Amino acid sequence: MIEYENLQKLNAPFFSEYTKSFSETLKSGWYILGNNVKQFEQEFAKYCGTEYCVGVNSGLDALILSILSLNLPKQSEIIVQSNTYIASILSIIQAGYTPVLVEPDIETYNISPKKIEQKITKRTKAILVVHLYGKIADMISINKIAKKHNLKIIEDAAQAHGAMLNNIKAGNWSDVAAFSFYPTKNLGALGDAGAITTNNEQIANKIIALRNYGSQKKYHNKYIGYNSRLDEMQAGFLSVKLKYLDKINNHKRELAKKYNQNLNDSFIKPKTSKNFYDVFHIYNIRHKKRDELKQYLLKNRVKTEIHYPISPNNQEALQDFYKNKKNPISEEIHNTTLSLPISFFHTKQDIEKVVEYINKFK
Numbered sequence: 001m002i003e004y005e006n007l008q009k010l011n012a013p014f015f016s017e018y019t020k021s022f023s024e025t026l027k028s029g030w031y032i033l034g035n036n037v038k039q040f041e042q043e044f045a046k047y048c049g050t051e052y053c054v055g056v057n058s059g060l061d062a063l064i065l066s067i068l069s070l071n072l073p074k075q076s077e078i079i080v081q082s083n084t085y086i087a088s089i090l091s092i093i094q095a096g097y098t099p100v101l102v103e104p105d106i107e108t109y110n111i112s113p114k115k116i117e118q119k120i121t122k123r124t125k126a127i128l129v130v131h132l133y134g135k136i137a138d139m140i141s142i143n144k145i146a147k148k149h150n151l152k153i154i155e156d157a158a159q160a161h162g163a164m165l166n167n168i169k170a171g172n173w174s175d176v177a178a179f180s181f182y183p184t185k186n187l188g189a190l191g192d193a194g195a196i197t198t199n200n201e202q203i204a205n206k207i208i209a210l211r212n213y214g215s216q217k218k219y220h221n222k223y224i225g226y227n228s229r230l231d232e233m234q235a236g237f238l239s240v241k242l243k244y245l246d247k248i249n250n251h252k253r254e255l256a257k258k259y260n261q262n263l264n265d266s267f268i269k270p271k272t273s274k275n276f277y278d279v280f281h282i283y284n285i286r287h288k289k290r291d292e293l294k295q296y297l298l299k300n301r302v303k304t305e306i307h308y309p310i311s312p313n314n315q316e317a318l319q320d321f322y323k324n325k326k327n328p329i330s331e332e333i334h335n336t337t338l339s340l341p342i343s344f345f346h347t348k349q350d351i352e353k354v355v356e357y358i359n360k361f362k
C-alpha cells in the first residue's frame with residue numbers, strides 16, 4: 001500500500017531530537033510563553049526574511065489575528081480566492097468582516113489578479129491571498145492592485161512554508177502573513193500551532209497582545225483579546241523541524257519533478273515557472289474522470305486525497321453569503337482535482353509505482 005500520508009513515518013527521522021526537546025521542556029517547568037517560543041519566533045522570522053514573527057495557537061487563529069491587527073473599519077469587505085480551504089474564508093467572518101470570493105486562475109489555482117478589480121467596491125479594504133498547494137500567488141500584480149486601491153494584503157501561507165517568488169519567501173509579501181503548523185503541513189508540529197510574520201512593528205505588537213488576552217503588560221488589558229498562544233512544547237518541536245524544512249521542501253520538489261516528467265499528458269499537471277519556487281504541500285493533477293481514477297488507484301493500493309471536494313460557495317455553512325452564487329472555475333477544480341502521495345517519507349520508487357498505475361488508467 002502506498003499511503004497518502006503517515007505522520008509517524010513523516011516524523012520518524014526526528015524522533016530522538018523531539019524526545020530531547022520534550023524532556024528539556026518538561027524539566028524546565030515553564031510551559032507557556034517562554035524561551036522556546038521566543039527562540040522559534042526569532043528563527044522563523046529569520047527563515048522568512050521578516051522583521052517579526054509571533055507564535056499563535058493555530059493557522060485559523062493566525063488568520064483571524066492577522067486580520068484584526070489591521071484595524072479595518074466595520075462593514076469592510078475582504079477579497080479572497082473562491083477555491084481556498086474553508087479556514088481562509090472563516091477567518092474573515094470570525095474577524096467580523098465580509099468575504100468576497102474571486103475566482104482563481106485555472107492554471108495556477110491561485111487568485112486571478114485580472115478578476116480582483118471587478119470585485120472591488122467602496123467597502124473593499126483588504127485582499128487575503130492564499131498560496132494554494134505551495135505555490136506563491138502572483139504577488140507582483142496583486143501588490144500593484146492593492147497599492148492602486150489602497151488595500152491591505154494578508155497572506156494565507158499555511159501551505160507555503162519556504163515557497164518563493166523571485167527569491168522572496170512566503171510571509172514576506174504582505175502587511176501580515178498567517179502560517180499553520182498543523183502536523184501535515186510542510187513545517188508541521190505535533191499538534192495545533194501557528195504563527196504570524198510581518199515587517200510592521202505596530203502589527204506585531206497588537207498580535208502579541210491579542211494572543212494573550214489583549215495584554216502585553218500583565219493584568220493591563222488594552223484590547224478585547226484571545227487566548228491563542230503557541231505553547232512551549234510545540235515551539236520546541238518546531239525549532240527541531242525548521243532545521244529540516246529546506247530538506248523536506250527539496251524532497252517534495254524532487255518527487256513533484258518525477259511526477260511532472262513521467263505522467264502522461266492526459267492528466268493536467270501543476271504548472272511550474274522560472275521565478276516561482278513551489279514547495280508542493282500538495283501535488284495535484286486534474287482529470288475529467290477524477291472519481292474513477294481515485295477508485296482505480298485505491299484498487300491498486302495507492303491512496304489519494306481531494307483538496308477540496310466541495311467549493312466553499314456550495315458549503316452549507318456559507319449559504320447565507322453565497323446562496324445561488326456560482327463559481328464555475330472553482331467548481332471545475334473541485335470536481336476534477338486529485339492529490340497524489342508526496343510526503344517526506346515517500347521515495348522516488350514510490351512515485352514511479354504511482355506513475356506506472358496512473359499512466360495505465362483509461
Ligand SMILES: *Cc1c(COP(=O)(O)O)cnc(C)c1O
Nearest residue numbers: 058059060085087088158180182
Ligand atoms: C491548514 C490551513 C489553514 C488552517 O490551519 P489550522 O492550523 O488547521 O487552523 C488555513 N488555510 C489554509 C490554506 C490551510 O491549508
